[in-house]
Amino acid sequence: MKLIYQALFDYFCFGKKFLVYNMVSRNIKSKYDRSFIGLGWTLLSPMMLALIYYIVFKKIMHVQMEHYLAFILSGVLPWAFFSQCVMEGMDSIVGNAGLVSKIPIPLQALTFVNALTNLITLSASIPILVIISASQGIPLGWHTLLVFYFYIVLFLVAYGLALVLSIGLVLFRDLRHVMTLLMQIWFFGTPVVYSFAMIPEQYRIVIHLNPVADAISGLHTIFTDGVTPGIKTLAVSGIWALIFTLVGIAFMRKRFLGILEKL
């Protein structure tokens, strides 16, 4: 029991609050240049992407779906967060080589800080999604708060994955290119621009094996159907978050031992 507590304590950097706070605020300040409007820049590119998908799928290909704008935004914004979290987090050891090879610092803290910075950015997407949804007459209520649950699921999956990849990148520098490719495939393998219901019945079981599929389709349900996502969606996405947390902890423990010599 104590061991579990200790592992979680280290994994979520509870002992390093001052470090995490300072590094996150450094990231936010430098990214957004101290202005709140600056935050818009980070959300602007996924929103542009969403707009493009909206035009292509709705206006040109005439996809038969109501509230397609709300649908596409509630998929693309979280996905953009997830993919940025993974790709930036992967670089947290190699990209900070100058720092980690000189100062003893818990390596998971760097990945954690990156994931947290991105999560804060993502939370700025909530008002956008709420406004778009509400303007299309989709009922919002207590169940809308489940958005936080799914965001945390995405955060945990991205953090665990980024941690493993950050070690991988030290050993294989071309992992970056591999991941760029994989993330593109992953994007189309996830119900982001299409809905879970569009997937043929016999393949639906496979899609649950995609760690972020349920979380994103849960977000779709909240912002386009305006109802509480099914228990299955909640459970499967929660299980994935748990799995990635355990994997992350396992890698953190094994560590990192001897990884810095390879930098």
Place this chain on the structure above:
Amino acid sequence: MTEPVIEVKNLTKSFDHWLDQPHSFKNLLTRLSKGKWNPFVVGKQYTVLNDVSFDIYPGEFVGIMGRNGAGKSTLLKLISGIYTPTRGTIETRSIIAPLIELGAGFHPDLSGYENIFLNAAILGFGKKATEAIVPAILEFSELGEQIHKPIRNYSSGMMARLGFSVAINLAAPVLLVDEILAVGDAGFQAKCLSKIDEMHRSGRTIVLITHDPNAIERHCSRCIVIENCEKVYDGNARDGAEYYKKLVM
């Protein structure tokens, strides 16, 4: 007798040769295609430190000397816990602040003041410890009003002053100082060394790595010389400096 704060026993550190090659899948595949089933095991290793032992006691001012590539910095990284020993053990019984690089994690867009907190956090200190030393840092760094400007506008000397002030004022009982004094003007260097002296007099333990035998003679109480991966001298500073001078001549 008091316990040593740093206890190094039979320390050996080797690196794998495969680390010299580019780490990539491409490389891995090439090796696999040559019929090496486990491409990570090359067998060949090169040793950087071989069977080094020494103890450092509280209150000592130890200078470590050695030629380029003798393994000084590796030793420091081992003591501060960045590297893990191949064989042997290192025991540390106190908080150790490595001054291997000044201003670690400094961000150019943040002000000097904000960077103090960031740097202290990265060095492993908490909020209270940092707030307590802010006045001392402001005084020592001589930055005045500049402290609230983004440090991208600082000169490298100003940056070094700020970094050194943060590191030196943090209350670590043991300081590991690598050759960081190469930056900054001569006046500042002298100031840094006298500050380190002052820290030593107030009871801190200092481990200083340098090429400069004169600095060792002037400041240290003890000296360790490393040559060809091994400890070749360990004793009083004056004789150590002489020994080193003969060695490199």
